[in-house]
Amino acid sequence: MTPTDGLETPTVEDTERSGDDDRAGSGGFLRRMGTTSDEPRRASVTERFGGLVILAAMFVLFSATLSGKFPTYDNLIGVVSNQTIGGIMALALLLPLAAGVFDISIGGAMTLSIILVTWLFQTTSGSMPIPVAILITLAVGVLIGCVNGLLVVKAKVDPFIATIATSSVLLGISEAIANGTTISMHIPTAFTDIGRTTVGQVPITLAYMLIVAAALWYVLEYTPFGRRVYATGAGREGARLSGVRTDRIIFLSFVASATLATLAGIIYAARLGSGPPNVGGNFLLPAYAAAFLGSTMIRPGRFNVIGLIVALFVVAVGINGLQLYGLAFWIVDLYQGLVLIAAVVLARARANRR
Amino acid sequence: MTANADGITPPTGDGVRTEGAHPTLGTPILRAQGLSKAFAAQRALDDVSFDVLPAEVHALVGHNGSGKSTFVKILAGYHEPDAGSVEIDGVAVPFGDPEATRRAGLRFIHQELGLVDDLTVLENLRLGTEWSTARGARIRWSREREAAAAATERVGLRVHPDVLASALSPVQRTQLAVARALQDEGGARILFFDEPTATLPGSEVDRLFAVIRGVVAHGISAVYISHRLEELPQIADRVTVLRDGKVVGSGPQPSFDRARLVDLIVGGEVQDRRAAPGRAGGGAAGSEIAPETLRFTEVAGGELVDASFAIRRGEVVGMAGLVGSGVGDVPALLLGRVAKASGQVHIEGDAVDELGPRALLARHAAVLPSARALKSILPLSVRENLTLPDLSPLWRGGRLRLRGERAEAAELMERFDVRPRQPERVLGELSGGNQQKVAVAKWLRTNPRLLVLDEPTQGVDIGGKEEILRLLRAAADDGVAVLICSSDVEDLTPVCDRVLIVRGGRIGTELTGSDLTTETIAQECYAQ
Numbered sequence: 018m019t020p021t022d023g024l025e026t027p028t029v030e031d032t033e034r035s036g037d038d039d040r041a042g043s044g045g046f047l048r049r050m051g052t053t054s055d056e057p058r059r060a061s062v063t064e065r066f067g068g069l070v071i072l073a074a075m076f077v078l079f080s081a082t083l084s085g086k087f088p089t090y091d092n093l094i095g096v097v098s099n100q101t102i103g104g105i106m107a108l109a110l111l112l113p114l115a116a117g118v119f120d121i122s123i124g125g126a127m128t129l130s131i132i133l134v135t136w137l138f139q140t141t142s143g144s145m146p147i148p149v150a151i152l153i154t155l156a157v158g159v160l161i162g163c164v165n166g167l168l169v170v171k172a173k174v175d176p177f178i179a180t181i182a183t184s185s186v187l188l189g190i191s192e193a194i195a196n197g198t199t200i201s202m203h204i205p206t207a208f209t210d211i212g213r214t215t216v217g218q219v220p221i222t223l224a225y226m227l228i229v230a231a232a233l234w235y236v237l238e239y240t241p242f243g244r245r246v247y248a249t250g251a252g253r254e255g256a257r258l259s260g261v262r263t264d265r266i267i268f269l270s271f272v273a274s275a276t277l278a279t280l281a282g283i284i285y286a287a288r289l290g291s292g293p294p295n296v297g298g299n300f301l302l303p304a305y306a307a308a309f310l311g312s313t314m315i316r317p318g319r320f321n322v323i324g325l326i327v328a329l330f331v332v333a334v335g336i337n338g339l340q341l342y343g344l345a346f347w348i349v350d351l352y353q354g355l356v357l358i359a360a361v362v363l364a365r366a367r368a369n370r371r
Numbered sequence: 372m373t374a375n376a377d378g379i380t381p382p383t384g385d386g387v388r389t390e391g392a393h394p395t396l397g398t399p400i401l402r403a404q405g406l407s408k409a410f411a412a413q414r415a416l417d418d419v420s421f422d423v424l425p426a427e428v429h430a431l432v433g434h435n436g437s438g439k440s441t442f443v444k445i446l447a448g449y450h451e452p453d454a455g456s457v458e459i460d461g462v463a464v465p466f467g468d469p470e471a472t473r474r475a476g477l478r479f480i481h482q483e484l485g486l487v488d489d490l491t492v493l494e495n496l497r498l499g500t501e502w503s504t505a506r507g508a509r510i511r512w513s514r515e516r517e518a519a520a521a522a523t524e525r526v527g528l529r530v531h532p533d534v535l536a537s538a539l540s541p542v543q544r545t546q547l548a549v550a551r552a553l554q555d556e557g558g559a560r561i562l563f564f565d566e567p568t569a570t571l572p573g574s575e576v577d578r579l580f581a582v583i584r585g586v587v588a589h590g591i592s593a594v595y596i597s598h599r600l601e602e603l604p605q606i607a608d609r610v611t612v613l614r615d616g617k618v619v620g621s622g623p624q625p626s627f628d629r630a631r632l633v634d635l636i637v638g639g640e641v642q643d644r645r646a647a648p649g650r651a652g653g654g655a656a657g658s659e660i661a662p663e664t665l666r667f668t669e670v671a672g673g674e675l676v677d678a679s680f681a682i683r684r685g686e687v688v689g690m691a692g693l694v695g696s697g698v699g700d701v702p703a704l705l706l707g708r709v710a711k712a713s714g715q716v717h718i719e720g721d722a723v724d725e726l727g728p729r730a731l732l733a734r735h736a737a738v739l740p741s742a743r744a745l746k747s748i749l750p751l752s753v754r755e756n757l758t759l760p761d762l763s764p765l766w767r768g769g770r771l772r773l774r775g776e777r778a779e780a781a782e783l784m785e786r787f788d789v790r791p792r793q794p795e796r797v798l799g800e801l802s803g804g805n806q807q808k809v810a811v812a813k814w815l816r817t818n819p820r821l822l823v824l825d826e827p828t829q830g831v832d833i834g835g836k837e838e839i840l841r842l843l844r845a846a847a848d849d850g851v852a853v854l855i856c857s858s859d860v861e862d863l864t865p866v867c868d869r870v871l872i873v874r875g876g877r878i879g880t881e882l883t884g885s886d887l888t889t890e891t892i893a894q895e896c897y898a899q
Contacts, residue, residue: 255749
């Protein structure tokens with residue numbers, strides 16, 4: 018199973034040489050006949066910018082019905098700040114999903130990162146230089162990505178299964194390090210500043226997310242690597258036969274996702290100033306919801322950065338509004354689950370219309 | 372059937388036959404009359420009549436594109452004909468309804484058999500049918516096993532029902548497919564075999580024939596579709612030949628000797644008119660001195676056993692062969708999709724041991740696979756497909772120059788006449804011919820010195836076909852060595868300087884000059 022299953026299905030029905038398939042009689046010919054109209058069938062404007070319209074509509078609705086609560090500076094800044102780390106987690110998924118593979122282990126990588134970076138300070142009584150601690154943690158992130166990549170590319174394990182397994186391994190390692198406690202001793206303030214600095218009321222973490230988003234946007238849209246990632250996700254064997262080293266692409270995608278998840282963990286730890294156990298898992302589903310919903314907009318049918326950011330805030334503003342209406346904590350999980358379902362159904366419907 | 376002097380009814384044989392019982396062989400079970408079917412402007416079937424008598428094996432032969440598949444697909448309920456009727460036991464069968472044809476007793480055994488390797492014999496038998504269950508939907512396994520054993524034994528297959536399908540030999544797999552088709556007792560009247568021997572080792576063919584004979588002995592008829600003419604005397608009672616969507620011969624098997632069959636299949640008249648135009652006269656003369664671009668020396672791998680040939684700069688070489696001859700393994704081997712067992716491959720004089728897309732790209736060689744989904748990436752835009760093999764010219768100053776890419780894509784689409792001229796259009800939405808042109812354009816953009824194409828005109832309409840062949844000729848005139856592997860001989864005659872015939876994994880014959888006609892290519896393909 019690949020994440021593009023529901024989006025675009027390059028059926029490899031005719032990989033085998035069909036020696037005696039009467040040319041005119043094949044079903045493929047009929048299908049093609051149906052799609053050779055001269056009208057361009059690009060994604061419609063509603064399809065591309067539907068997410069922004071929904072976002073605007075929620076804004077208007079919540080502002081009208083929750084005036085005094087929703088459209089306040091504090092509330093809106095709160096919504097944005099709450100999404101920055103989750104946003105980096107969702108962005109982490111972008112490369113593997115665009116390359117056609119799932120990475121379930123980003124939650125585990127984030128958890129280990131939070132525990133590891135705080136433990137490095139605690140165990141050295143705060144004497145470890147901050148850049149060293151961060152670099153060690155990021156290096157572990159790269160290592161996690163390498164393990165995932167090797168499992169999928171070399172050992173040919175299904176990405177879904179491989180990363181579920183590594184996810185559990187990472188969680189186990191984190192638990193061993195933390196030993197059931199929240200690590201909170203000797204965390205330097207210079208470290209927590211990394212997560213807590215604000216400009217006006219705008220948290221610095223927003224800048225981190227935007228930098229990661231800009232970098233990924235550049236990579237996916239403006240580099241040969243990004244083009245090859247999309248080609249790999251859209252048709253792995255076709256891409257390989259076009260000279261793309263698809264194994265390398267997938268391997269590097271896993272390295273990127275694990276490293277970004279580790280970065281999200283470092284920022285989370287800095288913001289919180291401590292290392293609680295098993296936090297990362299909570300970020301997994303919202304990340305998938307944003308990535309999949311994002312793939313239905315801006316550049317429909319393709320996992321894309323701007324669509325993902327819009328989707329992130331569609332989810333966040335929706336939850337915020339519902340909570341302000343007085344719905345309890347459970348609305349978060351419920352809403353995120355429904356969004357993921359809706360996103361996948363939308364994508365599937367689009368693929369079927371083709 | 373009123374036969375003429377040599378025992379062959381004329382093409383419109385049904386017209387002269389009176390209704391009712393056959394004088395010697397009984398009433399036909401199946402009678403198809405006047406079936407016609409066109410796809411867009413292309414006529415796939417033209418007034419085809421065909422019948423099947425009780426307990427006979429009726430062979431249906433014809434070249435690629437003769438209409439066999441369309442005919443079978445109409446009977447199977449996949450296509451609705453534009454005209455004509457099909458009766459079984461005198462009762463009209465509705466079209467476009469696979470369930471109705473099944474109820475009427477038609478069973479189809481496709482070349483791929485449709486078995487699931489990871490399921491057991493019993494589970495394969497029960498695919499899509501009801502299980503025998505006790506209360507609470509509990510499957511009665513012991514009863515199922517007995518029924519399965521009985522069903523397989525009826526076709527001579529003696530294996531335990533719990534054996535995995537993947538563990539069966541090729542013939543046993545065919546037996547299992549037959550057993551599955553026949554398992555609802557009394558229901559099956561006619562079994563259609565589509566190229567059942569194409570993937571079977573020679574030694575197993577006789578065993579398969581025994582299976583078919585056994586089925587016929589139970590009073591069930593068989594329609595046998597095959598390319599292998601030498602098999603017909605062993606298995607067929609009657610033969611019907613299709614060409615260009617028409618029945619060109621039909622009658623008892625002994626009245627068709629091999630030469631006559633080949634004549635009927637490829638068309639009696641010599642089609643020299645196809646040979647001359649478009650071919651560069653200088654190609655053959657120039658090839659005497661032109662350097663070798665690709666050489667195979669005693670290569671084995673896939674179906675190839677001992678293939679040796681060379682392609683030179685500036686020539687277009689065709690490679691023809693029947694399914695299973697190994698013709699498709701030449702491109703597959705170059706792409707690394709089939710492993711080379713022995714022999715040497717040289718590209719521009721260098722021995723290349725590790726074959727594959729990257730190795731080819733590095734040596735300025737391009738290979739287009741046959742399958743649509745492999746030669747390009749359907750969900751990407753035309754622009755992205757065109758530039759994928761080589762993005763380096765567009766990568767300047769740290770970013771892909773998208774404007775330059777769009778301009779280049781538009782220019783390529785203009786030059787190769789890809790329609791519609793929309794570089795941002797998703798490739799999968801283009802017609803087959805235009806997709807193929809994109810594939811050719813994308814590889815010619817990399818300035819290859821060798822271009823190998825597998826079935827370049829498969830699924831391409833007539834107009835698109837001619838254009839693609841024209842593009843290939845033009846590429847060769849620019850110095851590219853072009854090799855076209857095709858089972859469609861009509862591809863090869865207009866553009867090729869020479870055509871190599873692949874038979875039994877070897878290069879059998881080389882045709883050049885006036886020998887290079889559609890007819891001679893087909894004859895050589897069928898030669899033994």
